[in-house]
Amino acid sequence: MIQQTNYQQLVKSLDYLKLKQMVAHLDEVVDFSINNQMSFIDTLIKLTSYEIDLREQNMIQAMVKVGAFPNLKEIKDFEFEFQPSINPQQIHDFITLRFIEHSENIVFLGPSGVGKTHLASSIGIAAAKKRTSTYFIKCHDLIQNLKRARLENRLESRLKHYTKYKLLIIDEIGYLPIDQEDAKIFFQLIDMRYEKRSTIFTTNVNFKSWDEVFQEPKLANAILDRILHHATVVTIVGNSYRLKNHLTSEDE
Known part of the structure; x- marks a missing residue:
């Protein structure tokens, strides 16, 4: 009892x-x-x-x-055989998060639909699962959030918010033009993260054309200088996943 x-x-x-x-x-x-x-x-x-x-x-x-990923696709879901221009060993090395320990960046460069966002998200999910603070956001949404914060006199706190993440993923740079004032805000964020935090970028625009995206050559060069100084650029040359089934049916 x-x-x-x-x-x-x-x-x-x-x-x-x-x-x-x-x-x-x-x-x-x-x-x-x-x-x-x-x-x-x-x-x-x-x-x-x-x-x-x-x-x-x-x-x-x-x-x-909290990472706000657009989907939960992981690296195991990526079809490397469909994109032979990508080195699987390199991507799996990114998953170890060594680049975060060294505050390095990754840039996925290639046309629409080749898997840039999938790869960026996969690395971000791997980081989040290892309890590394990570956040995913499309470039246009980021610019709009910073622009709104500036109008509400809270730009500094918003910049600090995006700077705190050990890994920030900025998706779709170049899909929409960025005016000079917004480019200055974007530069501030990149500068605050420079050599302190890691950022993954996806873009469909060749670096030589970034001055057209940011509409100011000197500003574009300053942004690129900080992004690429400690960065690995993964250039993807291949067909679109979105057109994969259509292309397959045509071949048949």
Whole structure:
């Protein structure tokens, strides 16, 4: 009767501490401990591991959610055989996040539909799963957010917000032109992250034409200088994934 009371008190205490996984696995661990003559410390380690594993899993899910990725496609979902211009070993090296440790950038350059966003997102998801603060945003949306912040006199705090992420993914640079005033804001962000944080860029515009995107050659050069100084450029030459099925049916 005393043993049962102690057991009930333990369950009550674990419930009070909101250690639900420990409650759920308590009987299982106690039985395993008795049958295998485990020490008190080993039993506690085994019991608490259930709680830790769940919290780690929840934390990873939260980090991925905060990342605001357009989809949850990972590197295992990428069809490298369809894009032979891409070196799979290089992409898998990016997944190790070595480039983040050295505050380096990655630029995916290529026409629309070749997998730039998929690759950038995959690296970002891998970073988020390793609890590295990551955020994905399209260039146009980023510019609009910074522009709005400037009009509301909170540009500095918004720039700091985007600078805090260890990995920022800026998608689709060059799809829409950026006027000179907005380009200055964009430069401020790039400059604040320069040699301090890693950024992944995707673009369909050759670097020589960036002065047309930012509509100011000197500003474009200053932006490119900071982006490319510590960067790996992955140039993708191939067909569009979006046209893949159409091309296949035509070949048949």
